[in-house]
Amino acid sequence: MEDEGATSARDGLVLGAHWALVAFIVSLGAYYVLSLLLSGLAFHGRIGLSDLGPLVLLAFLPNLFLGLGPVLASRRWGRGVRIDFGLRPTGRDVRVGLACGGFSLLAAYVLNLVLLQVYGGDYLSDSTTEVLRSMTSSFGWLVFAALVVVVAAPLTEELLFRGALWSGLAHHRVSPWVILVLTALIFAQVHGEPERTLALLGQGIAIGTARLLTGRVSASIIAHATNNLPPALLLFGGS
Template identity: 75%
Template sequence: MEQDDGSPSVRDGLVLGAHWGLLAFLASLGLYYGLSLAITGFAFGEHVGTAELPDLGPVIVLAFLPNLLLGLGPVFAARKWGRGVLAEFGLVPTWRDVRIGLACGGFSLLAAFVLNLLLLQVYGDEFLTDSTTDVLRSMTSSVGWLVVAAIVVVVGAPLTEELLFRGALWNGLAHYRVPPWAILVLTALVFAQVHGEPTRTLALLGQGIALGAARMITGRVSASVVAHATNNLPPALLLFGAS
C-alpha cells in the first residue's frame, strides 16, 4: 500500500495493528505448545506404558512434528502480508552467508563448551546432561530412525527455529526500530527459554547470541540457519555413539 505521494505507507506489514512478524511468532509458538501437549498426551500417555523403548522410533518423528509449526507460521505470514519468503528472510544462502554461518556456528559450539564447563563446576556432572541426545538415543536401537532424527536435528530444526526467532521475531522487532544489539539479546533470551531445558539455559543463551550474530552481520536468515546447523551437527553425530 502506498500513500498519495508514492511513498510506502507506515502501515505496510501491519496486521491487527501489529507487525506480521510478531503475530506469526506468537501464533506459531502457541500452536507449537498446543500440539506438543496433544502429542505428548496421545503418543506417550497411550503407548509408552506398553511398548519397549527400542520400539518407539516412530515416536521420535511424531515428537518433532510440532517443530514444523515454528517455520510454517513465518512462511505463511511473509507470503500473505510481507514481501515474500525470499525477500523477507533471504533463505537462499550466498557464499558469504555460508562462511559467516560456519564461523558463528563454531563460536556457538565454543560458547556452549565454555559455559557448560562453568556450570559443571557449580552443579556437577549429574545435574548437567545433554538430555535431548540421551532421550533420543535411548528411544530406539534402529539406525534408520536415528538417521531420521539426525536429519531433523541438523536440517529441520535449524530451518524452522531460525525462521521463527531470527526471521519473524527479528523482523517484527526491527520494524519498531529496536536497536540491533537489543534484538540480538532478546531473540537469544527467547530462544533459550523456549527450549525448556533449565540446566542448559545459560549455554543456550550464549549459543543464541552466536547464532543471531550471523543474522545481524549478514541481514539474512540463511546465515543463521547455516550457523544453527553447524551447532547441531556434533549432537546429531553423538546419536550414533551407542547404535
C-alpha cells in the same frame, strides 16, 4: 473507499502489529499447544514410547509449526521467504554461518564448564540426544533423527526466532543489539532446559550474530546447523 484491513496488510500490519510478530506469537502458541497435547497422550499411554521409529517425526511435529507460521505469513502478507528472510544462501552466509556456529560451540563448551561446577555432570547431558538414542533400534531412524537435528530443527527455529521475531522487532525500530539478546533469551527459554539456560543463551547470541552481520536468516540457519552437528553425531555413539 479502500478497505482499511487491506491497506494495513500492505503496510505490513496485521491486527495492529507487524505480520512477522503476529506469526511469531501464533506459531509459538501452536507449538506449545501441540506439545502439551502430545505429552498428554503419551502420559496416558495413548502413544507408546518403546522405540524411536516414527516417533521422531511425531516429536518434530510441534517444532514444525515454529517455521510453518512465518512461511505462511510471509507468503500472505510479506514479499515471500526469499526476500523477507533471505533464504537463498550466499557465499558470505556460509562463511559467516560456519564461523558463528563454531563460536556457538565454543561458547557452549566454556559455559558448560562453568555450569558443571554448579550442577554436576548429570545435569549437563544433552537431554534430546539421550532420549533419541535410548529409544532407537534402527540405524535408518537414527539417520533420520540426525537430519532432523541438523537440518529441520535449525530451519524451523531460525525462521521463527531470527526470522519472524527479529523482522517484527526490527520493523518497530528496536535496536539490533536488543533484538540479538532478546531473541537469544527466548530461544533459550523455549528449549525448556533450565539448567542449561546460560549455555543456550550464549549459543543463541552466537547464532544470532550471523543474522546481525549478514541481515539474512540463511546465515543463522547455517550457524545453527553447525552448532547441532556434534549432538547429531553423538546419536550414533551407541549404535
